[in-house]
Amino acid sequence: DAKTTQPPSMDCAEGRAANLPCNHSTISGNEYVYWYRQIHSQGPQYIIHGLKNNETNEMASLIITEDRKSSTLILPHATLRDTAVYYCIASLSSGTYKYIFGTGTRLKVLA
Amino acid sequence: DSGVTQTPKHLITATGQRVTLRCSPRSGDLSVYWYQQSLDQGLQFLIQYYNGEERAKGNILERFSAQQFPDLHSELNLSSLELGDSALYFCASSVSLAGGQKDTQYFGPGTRLTVL
Numbered sequence: 001d002a003k004t005t006q007p008p009s010m011d012c013a014e015g016r017a018a019n020l021p022c023n024h025s026t027i028s029g030n031e032y033v034y035w036y037r038q039i040h041s042q043g044p045q046y047i048i049h050g051l052k053n054n055e056t057n058e059m060a061s062l063i064i065t066e067d068r069k070s071s072t073l074i075l076p077h078a079t080l081r082d083t084a085v086y087y088c089i090a091s092l093s094s095g096t097y098k099y100i101f102g103t104g105t106r107l108k109v110l111a
Numbered sequence: 112d113s114g115v116t117q118t119p120k121h122l123i124t125a126t127g128q129r130v131t132l133r134c135s136p137r138s139g140d141l142s143v144y145w146y147q148q149s150l151d152q153g154l155q156f157l158i159q160y161y162n163g164e165e166r167a168k169g170n171i172l173e174r175f176s177a178q179q180f181p182d183l184h185s186e187l188n189l190s191s192l193e194l195g196d197s198a199l200y201f202c203a204s205s206v207s208l209a210g211g212q213k214d215t216q217y218f219g220p221g222t223r224l225t226v227l
Contacts, residue, residue, distance in 0.1 A: 034215070043113065043201050043218030044154065087153075091214060099144075099216065101154040 004088045009106040012082075018075040020105050022088030025069040032091050033064060035073045037084040038104070044087065047073065078109045114138065115219035117202050123225045129190040132222045136183055136204030142166070143185040144216060145177055148199040160185055161207075192226045199223050 005023040012018040024033060034049040048055055048062045050071070055062045061074040075082055087104040114137035124130055136143050145157040156169035160179035171177075174192075179185040189196060200223075203216040 032214075041199060041221070041223075043115070043203075043220050045113070046215050046217060049215065099156060101146075101156075103153050 003100075004090055004102055006086070006088055006102065006105045008103065009108070011108050011110055012075075012078045014080060014109050014111050015077055018078040018082065018107060018109070020073040020075075020086050020088075020107065021070065022073070023070045024088070024090050027068050027090050029068075033062065033068075033071050034089045034091055034099075035060070035062065036087045036089065036101075037082075038087070039081075039084040044101075047086075049091075078107075080109050080111060083107060083109045113217040113219065115202060115204050115217050117200075117219035117222050119222060120220070121223050121225075123227065124192060125227055126192055126194060128192050128226075129188065130192065130224065132187040132189070132200050132202075132224075134185045134187070134202030134204075134219060136185070136202075137217055140204035140206055140217070141183065142205045142207060143179055143183070144203040144205075145171075145185070145187050146201040146203065148201065148221075149195075150198070154201065157187070189224070194226050197224055197226045 032049050032051050035047040036044040038044045048060050050062045050064050064071045085104040085106050087101050116135045118133045141162045144159045146154040148154050157171040158177050159167040163179050174190050177187045199221045201218050201221045203218045205214050205216045
């Protein structure tokens with residue numbers, strides 16, 4: 001399984017874009033990149049995932065580099081409610097479960 | 112609301128006791144996963160069931176066991192409890208084993224276990 005590396009913490013001003021990086025240099029060709037977030041002690045919330053192409057949904061955008069060794073989660077207009085721990089995970093595209101949550105990035109959105 | 116329900120929300124018990132945590136997956140989801148999150152720690156995968164069968168095991172202690180019933184709800188049994196078992200226990204569900212979109216996990220609100 002690909003190991004992911006994220007900065008432990010980041011700050012972002014309210015209303016600005018929050019760009020959260022993730023390194024997954026050992027990712028294999030059939031591993032998806034998933035992003036989840038956990039607000040306080042709530043259950044983790046799915047945000048977005050992708051394989052090769054950039055993805056966008058109502059919550060965020062996911063930019064994956066061409067070599068797939070890193071990705072960036074973009075929250076286009078961060079609000080105070082986006083303060084959370086964000087987890088980047090690499091998961092196999094088929095077969096057995098493989099979800100390894102690291103310690104994530106603690107994002108603090110500042111008023 | 113993810114559609115995954117967990118009961119109870121809070122559980123306080125004593126060392127040496129046994130407890131059962133319950134999880135109902137989202138409608139249509141066949142896979143159930145259990146995770147443990149100790150204070151200020153990341154999520155540790157415990158075990159996965161798919162359509163009633165155990166499919167993957169993580170760092171689950173021998174004192175812990177789980178099962179998934181025909182109606183697809185799951186129970187996590189924790190026995191001979193120790194102080195160190197105090198944690199948040201999350202259940203998640205997904206449509207299938209397949210991966211990609213169908214492998215996206217949706218988490219319940221968790222059960223907070225306190226062992227005194």
